[in-house]
Amino acid sequence: MSSEIRQMWERYIFENKLDSSKMDKMIIDSWKLSKKFKVNPNEGIGNKILTTSDFQKRLKENETLISLAKRSLDRFGMLFKNMDFILVLTDADGYILWQAGPESLQGIAREMGFLQGSQWTESVVGTNAIGIALRTKEANIIHGYEHFAKASQQWSCVSSPILGENSQVKGVVDLSMPSHYPKKIDFLVRVQLIADYISEALQKKAYEDQKYMLQFYSTKKQVGILCDSSMTILHISPDLIENPENMIGKKLTHLSKSEWLLVKEEPIWKEQECVGYFVSVLKHETKNKTFHFPYIAGRSQTYRDLIEEVKIVAPTSAPIHLFGETGTGKEVLAKTIHVNSPFSNGRLVCVNCGALPENLMESELFGYEKGAFTGAHANGYQGKIEQAHNGTLFLDEIEDMPASMQSDLLRVLQEKKITRIGGSKEIPLHFRLITASNQNLKKLVMEGQFREDLFYRIYVCPLHIPPLRERKEDICEFIKAFEESNSWFPHWENTLIEVAEQNQWNGNIRELNNFLERCYVYYRERIPSKEQLVELIHKGGLNTQAETEGDTTNFKDQIEKEQIKNALLQHNGNIPLTAEQLSMSKSTLYRKMKKYHLN
Structure with a gap:
């Protein structure tokens, strides 16, 4: 059979003739594509290889996929006992992310460019099992001379796609063996078993992660895009584009951004793992609005860079944290952000947490109903947070906020509601939060002096204000x-x-x-x-x-x-x-x- 396939291959290469009655249609279609892609049949070496930085980026994006592949080898390794093989995992673009097998066999594979970071698609190396699995979304076996290019004809390869949610191809599992191994359906079943195991685990995790991210998204009160960890779109605010459902499942880079600008990619953390991103978006007409900065900008590049960053984040509603030494002008920047924000028609309410006595901070921030406590004002008091409704709340020296108050503030930010002291009515709120500190909040979190969950709520767009000696x-x-x-x-x-x-x-x-x-x-x-x-x-x-x-x-x-x-x-x-x-x-x-x- 192999000699017959070889003759058909030679006839097609040199005479451009095919006998469709004697060959699998899948092979014929792939050979034709290989010619269309102008793959050299006398070579077919993998020569499209990622740079180190790009490869590391793909490894990061596919951490879960790689972990599941390694786990599957531990689980199903007995199926390949006493076999000489290389087990390979690729991503959705056909780049090899991971491979396992005898070093002697991997050394031979490397000579033909079959190595980590190399792309193994039909357009690059011609007919091969990985490329066909990516294109057809079906498992297949490509044996010996069924490969289009000579470099692969000494191999027998079995591949099966890994499918994620909505049957999207997330990668391919490939079993590559020397061509003296027969073309057996049994090998195909084994590889499909591994691919199905990874697919099911991936889909289950994706469902749980998406549920978590949608809950996170529901807390946002701004236009944006929800993406998974590989920047695949899961949800788009309806007022961004027409028919947003058509973009679900596509990469963020595929979006046309003629009317708006991507502002910031906010990571969404789940159990110390980044499961996705909330991408805040800014309308161009907002961006082109005149930026108002009635203060001394200076001529140093350091401060001009800071002002450019302020221009980007101010027109959004994302929380902003300013950090810098005492006297660097944090309140000036807070005022600038407010007047250039969607909340500029509301009040800017400034609170210095370091100047408020702990026993007065709760009533000052949350307010109270009449008769809430001895000495309370007869008509009650509207707290600073409530005063900032439809405006901006600026909490300076937030590192001095007591732990109990940090918990209360976190609840307000999560629920967008407040209840006055002595009251039972929940008051809905909508405001922009700006915080500031002259201490390193990250260090305070590590030392247990500041709540980690509150840190992630306020540390969305951090801006560092340089000291005067540096400018x-x-x-x-x-x-x-x-x-x-x-x-x-x-x-x-x-x-x-x-x-x-x-x-x-x-x-x-x-x-x-x-x-x-x-x-x-x-x-x-x-x-x-x-x-x-x-x-x-x-x-x-x-x-x-x-x-x-x-x-x-x-x-x-x-x-x-x-x-x-x-x-x-x-x-x-x-x-x-x-x-x-x-x-x-x-x-x-x-x-x-x-x-x-x-x-």
Whole structure:
């Protein structure tokens, strides 16, 4: 039989003639496709191989599939006892994700490009069992010369598709053996058994995951797309496109995005596994709306990048978390996000969680009914959360919120309802949440000081605000803005900018503004020296040199210390050269280095 197939193959390759009465239609169709794809019948080596990064990405997307394949080999391994074979798993595009079998046989397979990361479809290597299973969604055996290309003709291969929900092909299980093994239906049954086992497990998990994701989706109050972990579409908001059901089961990349923009892919976690994504969407007409930022943006690339990110997330209703040091301008960004959001017609309600006493926080946030407790207002009180209805709630220093209140806040965010203290009526709410912290929330979660479930609720769009010392190019902008707002234009501005840019500003923008206020008070009509400006900085700062050294070092000494330190750095610690530059003897330099702890 094999010699007869070989003759038919040669006749087709060299004469383009086929005897359809003697050959399986499936083979004939595949040979014709192989010619159409211009596969070289004298080669057929797998030469379309993923890059390392792309391969790792596919492994990540198909973790469940690979795990089930490995488990199936453990379960059904006895079916292939005493056989020389390679068991292969591919994804839905025909890329080999995993293979098992004797290293000697895998070495032979690698010579023809049959290896992990290689694509094994009819368009790449011609007629083969994997490619046919992907195209027809049916199990098959391709033996010896039934392969279109010579590279595969020394093999006998059995493949069966793995089907997910809605009978979509998720991958292929392939059993590849040397061609001396006969073409037996028994092999086909064994491979189908493995593929069916994986398919059933995959479909069961997909059903449970989809149910979980749809519950998550139901809590969202914004336009978006629900995708599984491989970015296959499960659900689309009806107002995005016409006939959204036609896109179910297709990849997100297949969508036409002429009228809207994908904003953010929010992972959906289930038992520490990312089972899918909620993709928030922004209408282009919203995106093109004028962005309002009435503050000092500065000229540093760091801050401009941040503002560009704000432009993307502000027009959505996704929760935003701002984190940065004290005085970096978190409230400024919160106001900016609010005025550029769909909630701009409502109120921006700001709450500093760190400034509220714990015993008052519940009533302040949730409000209370009249007579709820002794001292309660006669008409009751509408809490801050309720005040933010149809607007924006900004919770600053949220890391200081007590654990009991974190639980209550989580419930409000999940249910979109609130009940006042002493009341029984549930009040529906719709608001945008912005939170802020000057501590690392991730670290606090790891230390058990902040609820993990609340973290995932608020940490959807995190924005890091850089400290002023990392964007010193902006100091000049702040100074000029202060001068303009006070109609004060000192001709010694360059000295002011030079001194300001040399300071670390641990209190960030707030500390800088306080310093500028003092400058305006003390030197509105006088001209200060650099030393006087440095002294003015330290007057309002914390942890100054004078304070840390018990007031033994005055501000003049601080300037001298900086001069010596800079000279030492400039000359790589060379004492004679440093002393010469500073016009002092070496002994004096040593004495001052000891005084200022410059080792």
